[in-house]
Amino acid sequence: MEVVDDHYAFASSLAAAFADPLVLTSTQVLRDAPVFSAPAAQAPASPGTGSLLPPGVTTVEAGLAACVGIIVISFLSLLFGQAMARRNTASGKIMKLAGGEASILIPATLCLYASSGLTMLMPYFAGQFVQMIGSSHGVSTHDLNQVTAWILVVAILSSLTSMVRGALFTLAGERIICKLRMQVFRALLRQEVGFFDEQTSGALVSRLTNDTGTLQNAASTNISMFLRSASSLLLSIIIMFATSWKLTLAMLGTVPIVSILAVVMGQLSKKVSKLYQDQTAEMGKLASETFGNLRTVRAFSCGEELMARKYNAASDDVYKYGRQRSFIYGAWSGVVGMLFFVAFTIVLRYGASLVYSGELSSGLLISFVFYTVSLSGSVAMLGGLMPSFASAIGATTKIFELLDREPMMKDGSLDPVECRGLVEFDKVTFTYASRPDAQVLSEVSFTAKPNQVLALVGPSGSGKSSCVSLLQRLYDCNSGGAVRIDGIDVRELRSDFLRRHIAVVSQEPVLFAISARENILFGVEGDAGSSENMLEAAKLANCHEFIAKFPDGYDTLVGERGIQLSGGQKQRVAIARAIMANPTILLLDEATSALDSESEGLVQESLNSLMEKRQGRTFIVVAHRLSTVRAADVIVVLSGGRCVETGSHEKLLALGGVYKDLVSRQLDMSS
Ligand SMILES: Nc1ncnc2c1ncn2[C@@H]1O[C@H](COP(=O)(O)OP(=O)(O)O)[C@@H](O)[C@H]1O
Ligand SMILES: [Mg+2]
Secondary structure, three states, X not given: OOOOOHHHHHXXXXXXOOOOHHHHHOHHHHHHOOOOOOOOXXXXXXXXXXXXXXXXXXXXXXXXXXXHHHHHHHHHHHHHHHHHHHOOOHHHHHHHHHHOOHHHHHHHHHHHHHHHHHHOHHHXXXXXXXHHHHOOOOOXXXXXXXXXXXXXXXXXXXXXXXXXXXXXXXXXXXXXXXXXXXXXXXXXXXXXXXXXXXXXXXXXXXHHXXXXXXXXXXXXXHHXXXXXXXXXXXXXXXXXXXXXXXXXXXXXXXXXXHHHHXXXXXXXXXXXXXXXXXXXXXXXXXXXXXXXXXXXXXXXXXXXXXXXXXXXXXXXXXXXXHHHHHHHHHHHHHHHHHHHHHXXXXXXHHHHHHHHOOOOOHHHHHHHHHHHHHHHHHHHHHXXXXXXXXXXXXXXXXXXXXXXXXXXXXXXXXXXXXXXXXXXXXXXXXXXXXXXXXXXXXXXXXXXXOXXXXXXXXOOOOOXXXXXHHHHOOOOOOOOOEEEEOOEEHHHEOHHXXXXXXXXXXXXXXXXXXXXXXHHOOOXXXXXXXXXXXXXXXXXXOOHHHHHHOOOHHHOEOOHHHOOOOHHHHHHHHHHHHHHOOOOEEEEXXXXXXXXXXXXXXXXXXXXHHHHHOOOOEEEEEOOOHHHHHHOOEEEXXXXXXXXXXXXXXXXXXXXXXXXXXXXXXXXXXX
């Protein structure tokens, strides 16, 4: 333990004798407040003279009473926990989670009270020792040995129970957090795509890791500390009253001041802690943005400098709040320390008078002094726990908001056995929830029949990709109309059905940091994912050749987001992945537009062979290449979110409208 202030040295060396190593190693508490021992007790047994026990009560009876006390207090804690768990608040929800681990937490709580109770006997023994040594009648070796033996037994039992307690509480914390993490992850996956449009991935990752970590602390260590300190506080006061109520009242004079200060400091540090956490999150966001896009950062002469400067500024802010926090903790430690010495001096001076007047034995005075030390330890620890409880409650509220969030899109219930591939857009009107003022599609209607290729063309921003998203039901056409597959509104179909029968190849294919094989087989289960099928798909997509040349063939890792492949290679792997899914409806959203002309040729070749074969599939192609568009059965021209022209290439050219314009200006360039 690091001594916070010089004038603590004495107090802490006293306290060290009774200190629980687990308490002292908790960095949270060390940062938050000076720590003394925080033991708790039921009823002290009596090994020697000057007993605290009422006359006629034996040590065995006192021990039994202590055990009953421990069980009763544990039982009451459980009832309290249960009552809390029924409430729909953040703390209630923590309790409910903890309730799932009752089989671990109940023995842990029992051990907690037992170990603090046993530790609480130590000040009493110390007093007895002093009393014996100072006795004018002399002291027998037998008596000394007996007290020493008691101390040893109590010390061993206390360490054992404290060991079990520490292990069990930590174990329960790990188990709770493991369950919670999985729940949060699933809750996130359940949300509709629109939800993610308004979140940064950094914030979500932080919720998953940092917030659950804070909660873990609260659900295990902090609750354990709190129970310890609270019970110890209560029991110290009871024992002190039993020893000398006059001295206790005198000493408690300082408590109101400490309590008021604790509340003020708690509020202050809560405010600063929140700013500190927010700013830390900001710093994390900057780091992930920099390293996630390092190539772009490097591409500009001042890119690195700019990011470094931004990061420095954020880091400086964190430091600023960290500095304020350290001053608050410093002030808190100093003031509590001073008040402790005031209480300590009162106890010594007034205690001495009581000893002289024969109202108190010197041994009991020494015990009293030690109980004072332990009491102030509990007060300091409770004060120190407050900020960490506050941040845990904050983190919990955020986590549970997420866990309780109902996705805005309800999954449909229909799951037809087969899918023919008839796609209809019926007066679809759509606005993104994240930009409510801009209508993206207005009454768009078109139909793609099975075995047909439908091309969506139009200027950039005209709503082509939005149509693709609506068909996948990433969003719902909230402002009117319907998207139907085989005559059924996609909102009534199960997401399972949609995912089974629709595959997409988009402009910027996303691969995962796994092997080429795993990428191609992503989302394919069972027999369909055989090696023959995979090779067939890879050949069809024109990617077999280059994958086979890799040193590890299909087992080669492609790097994060497929960074180790060229754009054209990535796209061909993505096409193989789409073919593997064996979809009835294949959506190609500008699949070749991000590629150089050579790769484009290769990718186009594989797409063309797919489209020529058709095999009963419906193709919806967003394309800019004239050759692709010309081969389509139906061409739908979008402009400003409206469907302005529909028909075959020849018909639309003859119309001499937007399509003809596009062909002459844009389509031509890349054909
Ligand atoms: N996730 C989104 N949130 C808000 N607005 C979007 C989102 N995606 C696209 N938009 C907007 O919708 C309009 C149509 O976009 P998009 O369908 O991608 O056009 P296209 O694919 O034809 O180029 C654009 O104005 C674009 O800014
Ligand atoms: Mg687009």
